[in-house]
Amino acid sequence: MTGLSDFFQLIIHRRFSSRKTIERYQISQLQSLIGFAKQNSPFYQETLSDLSINDFSDLRKLPIINKTVMMEQFDRLNTVGLKKDEVMAVAVEKELNKDYLGYYKDEFVLGLSSGTSGNKGLYITPKSLTQRLPFVFLARSGIPLTCLPFRILFMLRVFSQGFNDINSPLISLKYLSTMTPVDHIIAQINQQKINILMAPPSLCRLLIPVAHKIKKPLKMIVTYAEVLEKEEKIRLSEVFLCRVIEIYQGSEGQFASACSHGNLHINEDLIVVELLDEQYLPVTRPHVASSHMIVTNLVNRAQPLIRYEMNDLIVLDDPCPCGSHFRTIEKILGRNDDILYFKKKDGSIQHIFPDLFSRWIITSSENIREYKVIQSQDHSLKIILDPILKRETNELIRQVSERLHTELSGYDIESAFEIRCEPISLPINRSKYKRFEVEKEIRKV
Ligand SMILES: [Zn+2]
Numbered sequence: 001m002t003g004l005s006d007f008f009q010l011i012i013h014r015r016f017s018s019r020k021t022i023e024r025y026q027i028s029q030l031q032s033l034i035g036f037a038k039q040n041s042p043f044y045q046e047t048l049s050d051l052s053i054n055d056f057s058d059l060r061k062l063p064i065i066n067k068t069v070m071m072e073q074f075d076r077l078n079t080v081g082l083k084k085d086e087v088m089a090v091a092v093e094k095e096l097n098k099d100y101l102g103y104y105k106d107e108f109v110l111g112l113s114s115g116t117s118g119n120k121g122l123y124i125t126p127k128s129l130t131q132r133l134p135f136v137f138l139a140r141s142g143i144p145l146t147c148l149p150f151r152i153l154f155m156l157r158v159f160s161q162g163f164n165d166i167n168s169p170l171i172s173l174k175y176l177s178t179m180t181p182v183d184h185i186i187a188q189i190n191q192q193k194i195n196i197l198m199a200p201p202s203l204c205r206l207l208i209p210v211a212h213k214i215k216k217p218l219k220m221i222v223t224y225a226e227v228l229e230k231e232e233k234i235r236l237s238e239v240f241l242c243r244v245i246e247i248y249q250g251s252e253g254q255f256a257s258a259c260s261h262g263n264l265h266i267n268e269d270l271i272v273v274e275l276l277d278e279q280y281l282p283v284t285r286p287h288v289a290s291s292h293m294i295v296t297n298l299v300n301r302a303q304p305l306i307r308y309e310m311n312d313l314i315v316l317d318d319p320c321p322c323g324s325h326f327r328t329i330e331k332i333l334g335r336n337d338d339i340l341y342f343k344k345k346d347g348s349i350q351h352i353f354p355d356l357f358s359r360w361i362i363t364s365s366e367n368i369r370e371y372k373v374i375q376s377q378d379h380s381l382k383i384i385l386d387p388i389l390k391r392e393t394n395e396l397i398r399q400v401s402e403r404l405h406t407e408l409s410g411y412d413i414e415s416a417f418e419i420r421c422e423p424i425s426l427p428i429n430r431s432k433y434k435r436f437e438v439e440k441e442i443r444k445v
Contacts, residue, residue: 016268016269016324016325016326017325018325019325021325022268022269022325022326023056025269026268026269026272026298027053027054027055027056029269029272029298030053030059030272030296030298031052031053033296033298033301033304033306034048034051034052034053034062034306036079036301036304037079037301037304037306040079040301041076041077041078041079041304042076043073043076043077044077044304044306047063048062048063048306059272059274059296059307060274060280060282062306062307063307064292064294064307064308064309065305065306065307065308065309066308066309067113067121070121070305070308071084071120071121071122074087074122077303077304078124078302078303079301079302079303079304080107080108080124080126080302080303082108082124084122087104087110087122087124088120088122090104090110091110091112091122092112092363094110095112095359095363096363103127104124106127107126107127108124108125108126108127108302109124109125109126109127109130110122110123110124111123111124111125111250111251112251112359112363113250113251120362120363121251123251123252123303124302124303125251125300125302125303126300126301126302129299129300136254136257136267136270137222137247137254137257137258138150138171140257140258140259140265140267141220141222141245141257141258141259141260142258142259142260142261142322143196143219143220143243147195147196147219147220148170148171149169149170149171149172150170150171150172150195150196151171151172151174151192151193151194151195151196152171152172152173152174152194152195152196152197152198153174153175153176153185153188153189153192153194153196153197153198153199154173154174154175154176154198154199155175155176155177155178155180155185155197155198155199155200155203156175156176156177156178174188174192174194176188178199178200178203178353179352179356179411182206182207182209182210183210183213185207186207186210186213186214189214189218190213190214190215190216193216194218195216195218195219195220196218196219196220196221196222197218197220197221197222197240198221198222198223198224199221199222199223199224200223200224200225200226200353201223201226201227201228201229201232201236202226202339202351202353204221204223204236204240204244205232205236206351208235208236208239211239211240214240217240217241217242218240218241218242219242219243220242220243220244220245221236221237221240221242221243221244221245222244222245222246222247222258223236223244223245223246223247224246224247224248224249225355227331227332228244228246233246233262243262244262245258245262246258246264247264248264248329248332250310250312252295252297252305252308252310253270253271253295253297253299253300253305254267254270254271255267255271255273255295256329259320259322259324260322261320261321261322263317263320263322263328263329264328264329265320265324265326265327265328265329266326266327266328266329267326268326268327269298269326270297270298270299271295271296271297271298271299272295272296272298273293273294273295273314273327274292274293274294274295274296274307275290275292275293275294275314275316276290276291276292276293276294277290277291277292278291280292283316284316285316286315286316286317286318286328286330287315287316287317287330288315288316289313289315289333290313290314290315291313292309292313293309293310293312293313293314294307294308294309294310295307295308295310296308312332312333313332313333314329314330314331314332314333315329315330315331315333316328316329316330317329317330338354338375338434338436338437338438339351339352339353339354339436339438340352340353340354340357340373340375340381340436340438341375341379341438342379342408342411342413342415343379343413343414344411344412344413345412345413345414346412350411350412350413352411354373354435354436357373357436358371358373358435358436360403360404360407361373361383361385361400361403361404363403364399364400364402364403364404365395365396365399365400366388367387367388367389367392367395367396368385368386368387368388368396368400369386369387369388369424370385370386370424371383371384371385371386371424371435372384372424372435372436372437373435373436373437374436374437374438375436375437375438375439376439377439379415379416380415380416380417380418381415381416381417381418382417382418382420383400383404383417383418383419383420384419384420384421384422384424385397385400385419385420385421386421386422386423386424387421390421393421396421397419397420397421400419401417401419404417
């Protein structure tokens with residue numbers, strides 16, 4: 001099994017003894033990636049034509065792209081002949097059918113992201129690569145082999161990942177939706193003898209009141225998709241009596257995994273992360289906020305992302321005592337949206353994650369540039385849409401409203417919401433922007 005052999009490779013062989021060895025490795029990977037992209041992607045053939053890489057100052061001469069460019073050039077940028085319109089139609093269709101697993105053409109995992117510009121981003125990852133990635137976090141987490149077999153419960157939020165067929169005697173991976181009622185989640189943990197739980201921090205918080213029902217304590221909780229605050233990490237580890245670590249990944253790549261000391265290290269052998277200040281000069285010191293985070297995914301050749309600007313920003317930390325020379329992350333800025341809470345017809349409370357809600361909005365219409373959702377104490381919602389075509393606002397409001405009614409009633413929620421269209425301007429400091437704002441008191445209801 002490839003994944004398992006990766007696991008042992010990663011923990012045993014691939015040690016980088018200094019920053020220099022890492023950089024040398026990255027340069028050789030960049031050369032190979034860029035050579036491949038120039039040969040197989042008309043977009044990169046054009047934009048990188050006479051540029052070659054011998055060191056990092058050469059890398060900084062390559063053009064930076066962002067989501068808008070990537071989406072405009074989608075057909076010419078990918079190296080596997082996929083067409084944006086077709087792939088997008090399938091991605092949206094899967095979304096509408098809540099078909100979050102499975103592969104496109106039996107070969108690719110599709111990822112749909114909303115991101116700060118409000119437009120949809122479409123990411124493709126080869127199936128073979130996706131299936132290997134869970135082993136990266138396992139290998140780097142420092143989880144002892146005495147914990148084998150790993151029986152992982154993966155709480156899947158929305159869309160993507162598709163690692164649905166890992167089931168070996170040593171590692172098994174089960175999936176549940178994050179919308180599953182908490183008692184059912186606990187029952188599954190007990191029944192399947194789960195020892196590793198992978199879930200967003202917000203879901204772990206929901207499990208706190210029922211944590212005592214878990215019969216055999218978990219060995220580890222791995223959080224993803226949202227920022228894990230330090231205090232929260234301590235609290236979760238006290239409540240669940242296990243280690244709590246974090247991984248940092250997105251459709252654009254596997255950015256970082258936690259080490260045996262629980263610190264988050266950039267996966268420098270999988271991705272090149274450049275942190276730049278306002279003048280686009282490198283930020284190398286810890287504890288200093290950068291203005292741009294540019295990534296190059298070294299392993300995904302289906303849709304090469306070379307110098308791709310992310311919406312997230314990270315702050316570096318001091319070197320880690322674990323001995324790894326991969327840079328450490330002190331803080332991830334961004335992704336700080338609140339969870340929405342609704343009253344169901346039977347009086348109980350249903351939580352809805354902002355990324356699910358945002359998918360309902362962005363897949364309702366092509367005509368949304370940006371949006372914001374505000375929930376007040378009585379659970380009612382105010383939704384602001386900033387349309388691309390101002391003439392079609394009534395149609396847009398109708399589409400979004402219809403979609404939300406359908407989705408919410410699917411959860412037995414009768415919610416009052418008001419939708420209006422107006423221009424939205426993003427603050428200069430994007431990391432502070434919240435697309436979902438929930439008045440604090442609501443959580444106590
Ligand atoms: Zn470390």
